[in-house]
Amino acid sequence: xxxxxxxxxxxxxxxxxxxxxxxxxxxxxxxxxxxxxxxxxxxxxxxxxxxxxxxxxxxxxxxxxxxxxxxxxxxxxxxxxxxxxxxxxxxxxxxxxxxxxxxxxxxxxxxxxxxxxxxxxxxxxxxxxxxxxxxxxxxxxxxxxxx
Amino acid sequence: xxxxxxxxxxxxxxxxxxxxxxxxxxxxxxxxxxxxxxxxxxxxxxxxxxxxxxxxxxxxxxxxxxxxxxxxxxxxxxxxxxxxxxxxxxxxxxxxxxxxxxxxxxxxxxxxxxxxxxxxxxxxxxxxxxxxxxxxxxxxxxxxxxx
DNA sequence: AATGAAATATACTCCCT
DNA sequence: AGGGAGTATATTTCATT
Numbered sequence: 001x002x003x004x005x006x007x008x009x010x011x012x013x014x015x016x017x018x019x020x021x022x023x024x025x026x027x028x029x030x031x032x033x034x035x036x037x038x039x040x041x042x043x044x045x046x047x048x049x050x051x052x053x054x055x056x057x058x059x060x061x062x063x064x065x066x067x068x069x070x071x072x073x074x075x076x077x078x079x080x081x082x083x084x085x086x087x088x089x090x091x092x093x094x095x096x097x098x099x100x101x102x103x104x105x106x107x108x109x110x111x112x113x114x115x116x117x118x119x120x121x122x123x124x125x126x127x128x129x130x131x132x133x134x135x136x137x138x139x140x141x142x143x144x145x146x147x
Numbered sequence: 148x149x150x151x152x153x154x155x156x157x158x159x160x161x162x163x164x165x166x167x168x169x170x171x172x173x174x175x176x177x178x179x180x181x182x183x184x185x186x187x188x189x190x191x192x193x194x195x196x197x198x199x200x201x202x203x204x205x206x207x208x209x210x211x212x213x214x215x216x217x218x219x220x221x222x223x224x225x226x227x228x229x230x231x232x233x234x235x236x237x238x239x240x241x242x243x244x245x246x247x248x249x250x251x252x253x254x255x256x257x258x259x260x261x262x263x264x265x266x267x268x269x270x271x272x273x274x275x276x277x278x279x280x281x282x283x284x285x286x287x288x289x290x291x292x293x294x
Numbered sequence: 295a296a297t298g299a300a301a302t303a304t305a306c307t308c309c310c311t
Numbered sequence: 312a313g314g315g316a317g318t319a320t321a322t323t324t325c326a327t328t
Contacts, residue, residue, distance in 0.1 A: 168303085168304060170303080170305085180304075180305070180306095181305085181307085184305070184306075
């Protein structure tokens with residue numbers, strides 16, 4: 001897939017603010033609004049744009065803690081966990097990874113008690129490592145143009 | 148901050164698709180479009196909604212690898228790195244964390260050579276651990292209603 | 295693949311409840 | 312805090328280049 005400069009400009013703007021109108025985008029990059037609409041539709045169709053998501057401040061919604069939790073699954077426990085994890089609403093993201101651990105999860109939690117409950121759910125599946133997020137150094141840095 | 152059921156419904160919808168119109172949201176939850184607009188504006192003003200972001204498929208844009216990279220900084224190297232990391236366009240997110248490592252970064256990379264270059268930039272600042280993402284188990288699970 | 299114009303839908307503002 | 316009306320703006324479709 002080849003992405004031209006205009007499409008990169010559109011992607012940049014939509015990563016900054018997914019609610020920009022086609023007209024606004026068009027004015028910024030020097031294109032008519034139907035042209036912008038057509039380009040965005042194509043980017044969606046070919047899967048370059050996966051979707052549009054509101055960024056929620058988890059602290060403001062009552063989730064006081066954010067953490068990265070890794071799991072090194074016990075023998076035969078990875079597969080059942082991959083099903084179970086889908087039922088955990090604390091988990092924002094979960095990835096299979098290389099290395100000593102099998103999975104890394106990004107989770108939000110109400111408080112320390114909630115964290116304890118969450119870890120308790122995991123320890124039957126494998127070794128758990130928890131890293132609590134202290135602050136955001138970089139958040140949602142947009143993907144830019146390829147070389 | 149107290150979030151009522153209607154606002155939770157709005158947040159749910161906007162996490163699914165930030166480009167839903169106020170009219171669509173209003174029809175779904177049984178509210179007029181100006182009422183939806185007013186509620187969304189308030190959620191933005193008080194910081195519950197941080198923004199709206201297009202989700203970009205990094206593979207489709209030429210970034211073949213995604214990885215989690217942790218840094219355990221050498222003595223006196225954490226602070227300079229916190230400035231330096233802001234200049235790295237590969238880094239989507241970077242968080243200060245508790246535990247053996249000081250930082251975790253979510254990065255996208257063109258290929259293995261790019262990964263090697265990236266790690267080389269970090270090793271002067273501390274111990275680096277790299278976990279390459281193999282697959283997405285859960286991605287962008289929306290934050291739901293507090294208990 | 296982009297433009298301009300017409301038709302439709304949505305957003306915004308104001309006033310009323 | 313929400314509804315309804317009127318106006319401005321945006322989106323969509325289509326014909327044209």
